[in-house]
Every structure is written in structure tokens, then in C-alpha cells.
Amino acid sequence: MPSYQYGSSGDTEVTAEYVVPAKWEATVRASEAIWKPGMFANQNSACKLSKQFTIDTVEAALSVSD
Structure with a gap:
């Protein structure tokens, strides 16, 4: 697990907020x-899509695939 450095606000790994980069294909x-x-x-x-129905529907609507 990477090491994290928290500010003086008292954040911990559990309460800290993170930036999640995204590359938009469409x-x-x-x-x-x-x-x-x-x-x-x-x-x-941000969350990982795992429900195949949702993945198939979005891929078809955006004309993209994994």
C-alpha cells in the first residue's frame, strides 16, 4: 500500500478525500x-462497474467497448 501524507486537519486514510483521475472515451x-x-x-x-447489463447498455449507447 502506498504511503500517504495527510494535512494538519486530522485526516486519516479512512476520512481523507482522494482525487480519482478519469480518461473519458466518450x-x-x-x-x-x-x-x-x-x-x-x-x-x-467513482466506483467499478461490475453489473454486465449496465456495462453492455452503456457501451452500446456510446459505441465503445472495453
Whole structure:
């Protein structure tokens, strides 16, 4: 595990916030967003998609693949 240096605010590895870099392969306007019942949703800013239905739906909508 990498070593972390926390500020004087008392943050610990558990309470600290992290920046998660992302490389966007494709984007759409909010008005063109897709949603289908059964798709995975998560309120976190970053998470690993594992539900195959969601992956397949997004890949098809954006014309991208893993």
C-alpha cells in the first residue's frame, strides 16, 4: 500500500478525500443521458462497474467497448 501524507486537519486514510483521475472515451449531453430499469447506480463519485447489463447498455449507447 502506498504511503500517504495527510494535512494538519486530522485526516486519516479512512476520512481523507482522494482525487480519482478519469480518461473519458466518450460523452453525451445530459439531455441525451440513458437510463433503463435494472441499471447499476451508485452515489459515489467513482466506483467499478461490475453489473454486465449496465456495462453492455452503456457501451452500446456510446459505441465503445472495453
